[in-house]
């Protein structure tokens with residue numbers, strides 16, 4: 001069962017080109033029309049067919065993929081095929097780890113599995129991470145059972161246990177899984193970094209492994225995506241800013257549209273910096289419970305700077321408009337960040353939005369009126 | 379996560395202590411330590427820590443817990459106001 005694959009249907013001439021000339025260069029697994037995933041080392045021949053044996057270290061291409069994904073480039077396509085994989089020398093006693101088919105999640109898991117022998121059952125979560133997929137219903141009891149059945153894992157292991165990430169409990173009911181496919185769900189730790197300690201401790205998690213965290217590092221990696229997602233607003237916001245900036249006593253002035261528009265653009269960037277960078281980074285230290293309040297504070301901080309810098313160019317009314325505008329943008333973006341945190345309840349977010357949004361909209365309109373007036377009073 | 383607090387008194391989490399059999403699953407599964415087992419019954423000890431993920435209710439063997447689960451995401455909520463809950467999705471591909 002554990003013998004590695006030994007067929008080489010079309011052996012290439014054994015000319016080592018870049019890799020070593022070992023019997024199983026990755027090339028020997030090539031098939032017409034297929035591409036070998038770079039994270040697959042070789043294949044295990046098992047009773048249910050060839051099971052890809054994956055690397056427990058990350059390579060340059062994995063790191064590059066991670067960086068691009070963090071910047072929202074190709075994020076929705078960053079997935080691997082669902083099904084069964086393995087690490088180490090798995091046998092009928094080895095644990096079965098269940099995970100999502102988001103490549104980033106898969107990478108984070110396999111790099112923790114050095115010298116561990118295990119089966120990895122990857123669910124089809126449409127390339128979405130465990131937590132979001134469970135909330136959305138793709139990491140579900142049904143999907144677990146579907147993959148258990150189609151992978152044939154029941155013939156490979158003699159036990160009847162699956163280790164699931166704790167955060168998938170939102171979508172998976174252990175009772176349903178047991179009833180539908182006979183496997184008992186063991187709840188693993190929240191974070192893959194604890195999986196080794198969890199396995200070593202006989203599949204038990206210390207209380208701290210069961211809690212979510214939201215450290216500075218965890219918040220910082222979210223910022224690039226927050227910013228990139230803004231492009232859908234910037235497409236119309238930036239032109240609108242330039243047009244509004246040009247309104248003048250002689251109807252429209254192109255030179256004013258340009259000069260005032262650039263200043264307003266700085267105010268917009270300051271608002272983005274305050275709401276989508278500073279607020280997430282400094283989250284626990286900014287006073288206030290509601291994110292819109294936190295964003296208002298950081299927005300005021302940046303807005304006052306914008307006001308002071310722009311006073312000479314756009315006058316008092318214009319500078320005030322920019323202060324208000326920066327603050328409103330920051331407040332809104334900070335509120336948007338609730339979606340990326342692991343502690344804001346939907347009831348809370350909805351309550352906050354009902355209160356904050358009319359206010360934010362009113363403030364933006366106020367800023368707009370002031371900005372137009374500033375074109376006339378100078 | 380005690381250092382991250384959000385709005386108080388909003389969670390829809392409810393526990394029927396009569397129905398609870400004290401199995402401890404909710405205490406183990408909740409990523410925010412909302413429950414504690416005392417005298418072989420679950421108790422809500424930090425209701426404001428609840429993010430309404432639904433993990434506890436989904437796995438309680440005696441259906442003693444109820445919560446309206448959902449996504450605490452502004453974009454999603456705006457969409458659900460406009461298009462209705464079924465058609466809403468976040469702008470992000472995440473949820």
Ligand code: SF4
Pocket residue numbers: 393397398399400401402403404405419420437438439440441442443
């Ligand atoms: S999971 Fe349900 S039955 Fe078990 S302790 Fe919690 S409330 Fe009680």
Ligand code: SF4
Pocket residue numbers: 391407408409410411412413427428429430431432433434435445
């Ligand atoms: S809904 Fe989630 S956060 Fe709230 S008590 Fe249940 S498990 Fe904890």
